[in-house]
Structures are given as structure tokens and as C-alpha cells.
Amino acid sequence: MTETLCIDIAVCTYRRPQLADTLRSLGALVVPDGVTPRLIVADNDIGPSAERIVGEMAGRLPFPVVYVHCPASNISLARNACLDHSQAEWLAFIDDDCSASPDWLAALATKARQTGADAVLGPVAAIYGDAAPAWMRRGDFHSTNPVFVRGKLLTGYTCNVLMNVAAPSLKGRRFDLALGRTGGEDTEFFTGMVRDGGRLAFAETALASEPVPADRAQFGWLAKRRFRTGQTHGRLLAKASGGTSGKAVALAAAKAAFCAGGAVLTGLRPVARNRYALRSIMHGGVVSGLLGVREITLYGDASAGTERERDHAA
Known part of the structure; x- marks a missing residue:
């Protein structure tokens, strides 16, 4: 600089x-x-x-x-x-x-x-x-x-x-x-x-x-945020590899299942349980993104956008 x-x-x-x-x-x-x-x-x-x-x-x-x-x-x-x-x-x-x-x-x-x-x-x-x-x-x-x-x-x-x-x-x-x-x-x-x-x-x-x-100090908000993060990651993975890979989908699904199991096994320890659960939800979002599902809307008011902006976002 x-x-x-x-x-x-x-x-x-x-x-x-x-x-x-x-x-x-x-x-x-x-x-x-x-x-x-x-x-x-x-x-x-x-x-x-x-x-x-x-x-x-x-x-x-x-x-x-x-x-x-x-x-x-x-x-x-x-x-x-x-x-x-x-x-x-x-x-x-x-x-x-x-x-x-x-x-x-x-x-x-x-x-x-x-x-x-x-x-x-x-x-x-x-x-x-x-x-x-x-x-x-x-x-x-x-x-x-x-x-x-x-x-x-x-x-x-x-x-x-x-x-x-x-x-x-x-x-x-x-x-x-x-x-x-x-x-x-x-x-x-x-x-x-x-x-x-x-x-x-x-x-x-x-x-x-x-x-x-x-309104953000809730498990539900964290879950939506983690799922959308996973969707973005999955979409970027598919974009980088030139398309959806069955192996990548299977791996993300396996990670989601593993973390879900971790949430069950740590059920009496809220911090660990919820961390595992949110990781499972995030990997579920990766599967969604790899399969081309559009990211969920988290922010703003979609009705406020102009027609031009909505066309760009489509």
C-alpha cells in the first residue's frame, strides 16, 4: 500500500x-x-x-x-x-x-x-x-x-x-x-x-x-441460516465441478446423517447437541444446493423490489 x-x-x-x-x-x-x-x-x-x-x-x-x-x-x-x-x-x-x-x-x-x-x-x-x-x-x-x-x-x-x-x-x-x-x-x-x-x-x-x-436468538433462525449456508456451498461446489456429482451428494448426505447421530448421542449436552444438529442441517443444505434447489430467502422484503430487480434475481 x-x-x-x-x-x-x-x-x-x-x-x-x-x-x-x-x-x-x-x-x-x-x-x-x-x-x-x-x-x-x-x-x-x-x-x-x-x-x-x-x-x-x-x-x-x-x-x-x-x-x-x-x-x-x-x-x-x-x-x-x-x-x-x-x-x-x-x-x-x-x-x-x-x-x-x-x-x-x-x-x-x-x-x-x-x-x-x-x-x-x-x-x-x-x-x-x-x-x-x-x-x-x-x-x-x-x-x-x-x-x-x-x-x-x-x-x-x-x-x-x-x-x-x-x-x-x-x-x-x-x-x-x-x-x-x-x-x-x-x-x-x-x-x-x-x-x-x-x-x-x-x-x-x-x-x-x-x-x-x-428474533435471531432462536434455534429456528440459526437452522435457517445454516441451511442456506449449506445451499450456497453446494451450489458453488456444483458450479466448480461443472455439474452435480452423485459422489458429492452422497458424501454430504452421509455427513448430515453422521451429525444427526451426534446430536442424538449428545442429547443431554445442549451446546454439543445443537452444534451437531446445526451441522447436520447445514450438510442437508449442501445436498439441496448440489441438486440445484434455489436458496431460501432470509433477508429483506421481496415485495419491495422493482420489477427489474426481481428479474435479475430470478
Whole structure:
């Protein structure tokens, strides 16, 4: 990276009351010498519902703020709007319900400088309320960390990431609109980046935190999320191999059965039982994705999309 570095920070938002807290945390960042940040807020609601909050916060933040209204209810559309409005070589994404630690941006930038990676991921720590079940708090089922496969990162996420959008593996790359309501658009984005020669790194100290709302502090929500994650993984496996493999389907089904058995055997230990059960559900999603079943919708309001966006998502 160059000595003087411009970094755009992107926040995609959709009717999220925690947005003001996210912006306050970004305003409290310890900005490294030689780094010039700018903030892009992409409002994905059908109406400009976040414009007032962004306008009120803009005058309190120590760097420029750009508000972009990009309806409606398709997170890929919002992420692409951030890419299109970015004027910097480096672009960071953080979720609109996350709070950045003061050293968040510095830690990401330092790791990028040290490793030369095209993108750097940071951890997101879940903050549970009193209503969350004890097993969920003990097992920490909502925090986000990258998954290493034989010591390498093969995909990433957008809730906490800094990426060099000028790198060959990322230049011109966009998020798939067809995945904008199901989720998995970031998995596909970074899988493609790595496939095209890009490299991911992990900055352990680039911490963001995320409160877990009551409607997500439930086994049912976790199950739907894991199933959709499996669907995306299965679809990407089929795409990489040029079609559905009977061997891959059988292997995923066997893993689902094994984990289901593990859930039964650990029935009296809630953390282990539910971890096995969710793994079984995830592998079931892999089978679904390998067989070409479209990912379930988890986010947004499909009725809010324009006809053009629905056509793209079909």
C-alpha cells in the first residue's frame, strides 16, 4: 500500500435502528497517520428511510459522508452501489448493526500492509441479551470468524472486511443480484476472488461487535441460516465441478446423517447437541444446493423490489 492511503468505509443499511450506533463507532475510530477515510452509506429501503439518521450524524463525524439511496430490499444492489461510488483504492465493509472497535480500521490496514493480501477479514463478536438461551451464550453460535481450510482462507464475508478493489482479482467484480435476498452473495464474491488468484488474510484484532436481537436468538433462525449456508456451498461446489456429482451428494448426505447421530448421542449436552444438529442441517443444505434447489430467502422484503430487480434475481 502507498504511504498516503484513502479508504472508503461502506455501510449497507435496511431499516436498521442500530445504524446510528454503527456510525458513532466509526466516528470514534483511531485513524492511522497517512490514512484518509470517507464513509458511504447505501440505503436499501424502498424509501430513503435512513437519510435523516445519516444527515444528522454526518455533521458529527470527522470525515466526509456520502449517502446513496439504492432501492429496494436486495443487499447485493446496496453492496454494488458502494463499489460504484467508491473513489478509493481500498474499501471496507461493516454491517449496519455492528460497532467497530477504535482500532478496527488500523488493524485491518496494518494486516493488509504486512501481508499484501487482496482482502483482510476481521472477527465479529456476538453480544447476547438476557433473553438468549444459556446454551446459545455458552456456545457462542452467532459470532463470525473465518474458516481456514488446510491453513488457507478460501472465502470470506462482508460484515468486517477491507479489500483492495484495484487488485486484479477484485477489479470490476460485483455481487450477484440473484443472491441479494437469500444471502450468500459475499461467499460467492470472495470464492470467485480466490479462484481468480486473490488472497485473503485475517486480522484478529480488527474487532467489531454485534448485538443479537431476540428474533435471531432462536434455534429456528440459526437452522435457517445454516441451511442456506449449506445451499450456497453446494451450489458453488456444483458450479466448480461443472455439474452435480452423485459422489458429492452422497458424501454430504452421509455427513448430515453422521451429525444427526451426534446430536442424538449428545442429547443431554445442549451446546454439543445443537452444534451437531446445526451441522447436520447445514450438510442437508449442501445436498439441496448440489441438486440445484434455489436458496431460501432470509433477508429483506421481496415485495419491495422493482420489477427489474426481481428479474435479475430470478
